[in-house]
Amino acid sequence: MQSTRKNRRGIAAREVLRSNDTAKRSAEIVVAARELYEEKGLAHTSIQDITNHVGVTRSLFYHYFQNKEEVTSAVLDQYITDFIEAMQHWYESRAAQRADESLRSMVKIMRMVLFEKNTFRMALSTQENAALYLDFLNRFAAQGAEFMVMHPMVEPSKYDPQSDHLYETFYVLIVGLVSYLRSHPDADDEMLIGVVSRMLRLDEQAEAVA
Numbered sequence: 001m002q003s004t005r006k007n008r009r010g011i012a013a014r015e016v017l018r019s020n021d022t023a024k025r026s027a028e029i030v031v032a033a034r035e036l037y038e039e040k041g042l043a044h045t046s047i048q049d050i051t052n053h054v055g056v057t058r059s060l061f062y063h064y065f066q067n068k069e070e071v072t073s074a075v076l077d078q079y080i081t082d083f084i085e086a087m088q089h090w091y092e093s094r095a096a097q098r099a100d101e102s103l104r105s106m107v108k109i110m111r112m113v114l115f116e117k118n119t120f121r122m123a124l125s126t127q128e129n130a131a132l133y134l135d136f137l138n139r140f141a142a143q144g145a146e147f148m149v150m151h152p153m154v155e156p157s158k159y160d161p162q163s164d165h166l167y168e169t170f171y172v173l174i175v176g177l178v179s180y181l182r183s184h185p186d187a188d189d190e191m192l193i194g195v196v197s198r199m200l201r202l203d204e205q206a207e208a209v210a
Contacts (some may be wrong), residue, residue, distance in 0.1 A: 026064045028054050030074045037075060037120035042129065075120075076136045080143055083113040087144070091151045092161035101194045107177075114140075114178060115185060125182065137178060173199055 026159045027195045032054035036045040037166055051061050065071045092100075115121065148170040173196065181187060 022064070023059070025056070029056070029061060029064060030071060030078065033071045034075045034078060034120070037072075037123070038199075039119065040121040042072065072132070073135075074128075076132075076139065079113065079136070079156065080140050083109070083140065084143060084147055086113060087151075094150040103196055104189060107189050111181065113170045130180060136173060140178070141171045141174040148205050156161055169199070 029050060033045070033050045036049055037055055039168050040049070047058060047061055050071065051058050061071075065074070087106070090109055091103050093105075124136065125128055149166050152166075177192065177196070181192075
């Protein structure tokens with residue numbers, strides 16, 4: 001009986017180590033793909049380039065990812081994670097800021113994460129990658145809206161009358177901002193802040209407090 005328990009513990013330990021190795025190797029491939037996409041662009045990066053960059057065989061790549069599209073999806077997840085982490089930092093520091101300063105910081109974060117110049121982000125803007133961009137935008141808006149619902153800028157009840165549809169409000173707001181900035185990259189931050197304030201009725205909050 002004791003021997004059986006030891007064997008089970010040994011098997012469980014090996015499975016944990018194998019799982020950790022799998023996650024580590026998979027992450028290394030995603031990081032390599034992201035670095036190459038940002039350096040060379042999506043269209044000019046092959047699976048062979050990725051495997052050479054990380055130092056693995058093509059067969060090992062296919063052990064973790066079915067194709068280039070799947071690893072590209074994982075790269076997009078990293079961009080979304082970067083945004084959520086930046087928003088978390090923004091949320092934790094915004095208590096010391098006025099509402100307009102807080103919104104200004106949020107707009108800058110969105111510009112930095114989504115529109116920082118590199119070859120991969122530029123490739124997402126092409127017609128060739130329109131479907132990939134739409135998939136990214138929908139995932140970005142969904143996770144961003146969830147974050148904003150869980151981390152409101154004001155008490156949820158003060159968003160009235162949108163308070164019954166906060167997720168939908170934030171989703172539409174994020175998609176609108178990203179789409180507008182994509183076609184109007186030189187848009188003035190103060191104008192964008194004003195739009196967000198009016199959509200969320202934050203300007204009315206400030207007037208009520210005053």
